[in-house]
Amino acid sequence: MTPNYTLSGRYRIVRSLGEGGMANVYLAHDLILDRDVAVKLLRLDLRDDPRTIKRFQREALATTELVHPHIVSLYDVGEENGMQYLVMEYVKGMDLKNYIKQHFPLPLQQVIDIMEQILSAVATAHAHNIIHRDLKPQNILIDEAGNAKITDFGIAVALSEHSMTQTNTILGSVHYLSPEQARGSMATKQSDIYSLGIILYEMLTGSVPFKGETAVSIALKHFQSEIPSVRDFDADIPQALENVVLKATAKDPRERYAMVEDMATDLLTTLSTTRAGERRYVPADVGNDETKIMPKADIQAAIAANQDGATQALPRDPEPAKPAETTTASADDTVTPLPKRSWSKRHPVRRRILMIFGVIFLLVAAVLIGLTLSRPQMTSVPTVTGMTHNAATQALAKHSLTVGKISRQKSNRVAKNEVVKTTPAKNAKVAKHSRIDLVISSGAKKMSFGNFVNENYGEVRKSLKAQGFTVRERFSTSDVATGQILSQDVTAGSTVLPTATTVTFTVSAGNQYVDLKDLTGESQSDIETYAADNGLNVTFKRGYSSEQKKGYSYDQSPDGGNNVRAGSGITIMMSQGDRPLGIGTPSNFYVKITLPYKALATSGTQANNVKIYLEDDSHVLTTVYRDLSINHDTRVSLPFQLTGKATGRYRIVRNGVTISEKSKITSEDATN
Structure with missing residues (x-):
């Protein structure tokens, strides 16, 4: 595809962004909506391959279902002269792999922030029963503002599509592939969680945990080797943060996080001082047959053909061969069994010694079995945060646990009369019929509001929203740095309730001018994003329009094409649809x-x-x-x-x- 070629009369190709095994990606300009887009075009040599076409179409279907700020949006799907293409959101920046190389080491808080964005996107996909199956840094884009966006759902699969969950074909990068996927088993949500754990490991250490000259050797390490300690690489990494990596990458899927949301919740508190003395996470041995070590020859046969790092299905373990009888060959090449000899008659002393050791072994075994049987049966503490007392009691009962002491504390994160936390904490291993103490929210707590003038708006907004505040901004032309807070409407030092407080910051928009684009036909959220990115104050008004559907803009002031100063105000008219008939005058x-x-x-x-x-x-x-x-x-x-x-x-x-x-x-x- 050459530059300046116009696809379907609308998308003018600017330049190539990259080439992949299935499609080539180009930067293009949407001539109708006047915006840059990314066009993914199926490769010429694969246009007659029905399997590739189906995978390409599946990517379009999977991406269409997912609307999330950290998932690359799909704008259009089309075909021209036999060329199938997808038109997607253009993310100006680089993939996470290159971002790690250029910025390593990353601050721990930034690692957590990026991972939280990725986890929230994957959680949305899982909520739609879509498993990505190829999560890796190369499929995560980082824009210029440091925001992450997941792309390439080309091998994502809906759980309901049984035809796509067979074990005869597995795709994905072997460096991030879970053991069960490499075996050829069906991918699950825990498979994505394993890949997320490897990504977190790479963000903390700058490299993948397992390396090798071939895909086979790397796959074997996923089966056999423990994940190297990130604390061995950097002792300043908290144990709580390493524990997130260890739990996400447990060999047995049942030992990993049950849901992506659980991993996100655990990750959020890893830098908290309350977890400073946390012990290293060690997964329990549940005897999962799916992680048995496979003969290297079988793995070699399954992966040898793969030359680009994508791993195909590994066969199941073969039946063990029966041992052959011991034989000896005579001079005429006939094979006869060796004669049996009575070893016990020839060695009576050794026989007595073996009998004594046998008795001792049986006694020790009996003692160990008795101790094992006398141990209490174990279970794990379920997640009951956000539940009422009654709901938490029922959830604990399902795990053969009961409610112990109940205490109350203020919380801005959990609603009144709902569980804030448990002791022991969720997922902790405890004996069945143990008592679990509950801390229940007594409502939000007031706090003293700080003075944030001259601080960076983006950082302050994120911190305050996490505490429960509603945060808004208005822009003003200024000679100070763009994004710096000029004033706030909540008085510093005043006592406020975060959940009932809306703070508006006046933020510097710099002193540049903005070439105002035509915003008609856009949704309110897209217009708000555009205004924030360009330091403009937007006012929305509503009216009836027969030319624009409900929820989209049909007029603006000033008009698109005008050159306005940063910090200026624009007014957008949002359509309520056609004026209803027969309703009289307003x-x-x-x-x-x-x-x-x-x-x-x-x-x-x-x-x-x-x-x-x-x-x-x-x-x-x-x-x-x-x-x-x-x-x-x-x-x-x-x-x-x-x-x-x-x-x-x-x-x-x-x-x-x-x-x-x-x-x-x-x-x-x-x-x-």
Whole structure:
């Protein structure tokens, strides 16, 4: 495919991005939506191969089902002159493999952040019963902002597609392939978790755990060798973080995390001081037949043909050969059995010694068996975080466990009257019928809000959202660095409840100009992303449009093509669809409310910042309707326009805290 070639009259090829075993990828420009895209074009020599075409189509189907910020989006599927192609989101950056090479060593917090993004994407795929089966750093893209996006669902398979789960064909890179996949067994969600564990290992150490000259030697190491310790590579890596690697890469799938969400939850607290003394994770020996060591010759026969690192199915273990009878050959080449001799008659002393040792062995064996039988039966503590007391009791009972002591503590992460944590912790091995102590949330706790002026907005936003705050931004032209916080509307030092607080930061957009694109036909989330990336303040309004479907923009001000300064505001009209017939004229009325003033003892200024959010035919609740400062109780009139049976809403936020909210407003609520 040559540059400037226009595919289907819409996608103009710019340059090649890379070549793969199944398809070539090109950077192209969408002439209709005026954006860069990635075009994946099936290779010329594979266009007549029905298996490859099916795999190519399966990638399109799998990607279409998955909508997630950390999964590369699929925009279009087409065919031109026998050429099948996919049009996908273009991620400007590099794959994780190259990112590790260029930036190693990565800070531990960054490793956890990237892994959390990857895990959330894989969790979405698993929620749709789609297993990726080829997770590796080469299939994870890192954009210029450091965000991860998973691509290449070419060999992903839905669990319901029985025809694609046969054991006669297994694909994927041998460096990241789970032992059961390499054996030719059906891939499961635990197979993806194994690959995720290898990826985490590589991010921590800069290399894969197993290397070899051939795919066979690497596959054998996956069967036989323990994962090398990441702490041997870097002693500063916490044991809790190494334990995530060890559990994810356990040889037996039953010893790995049950779900990707469990791995993400465990990973989140690995740098916490509360886990500083954690012991090294050692998987239990559950005798899984699927991880028996295979003869090298059998593996060689299955993988030898593979020359690019992709591993094909390994055969099942053959039946062991029966030992041949011991024979000797006579001079005329006839074979006769050796004569039997009575060894015991010739060696009576040795026979007595062996009998004594035999008795001792039986006694020791009897003692060991007795000790084994006397040991209590073990089970694991289930995950009950987020459950009510009754639900947690039932979940523990299924594992033959009972509830022990119950204590309460404040929590901004877990709702009131739900379980925060257990002692022992989840997945811990305990004896059956043990008592498990529960810590139950007594509700959110208030905290003192900090001063974040001059800090980086992206880092502050992530930290506050993790604590339960709602975080918004507005941009302002400034000579300071782009992304630096200029001001905040929640007073530093004030005591607030995170789950009830919305903080708005004024963020520097720099002093550059932006070539405003045409945003008509875009969804609200896409427009918000574009505005944030370019330092623009966006206001959404609603209206009826016969030309644009509901939920997409049909007009904007200023128009696309204008050159605007960073920090400027743009207004976007979002369609509610066609105006319904026979509903009469809109009802226009006012609702009067009083904005209560509150003295701020911790602030040098006495003014209250008040934001009013409004929703009716013309306004969207996510956009600020009015932003004002008050020094005393202030009465305002809120205008509503409602058509037919539609209802309105409003929300009042004072100094970042929601103080009033009302929904289902109709003309009957009008104030004279």
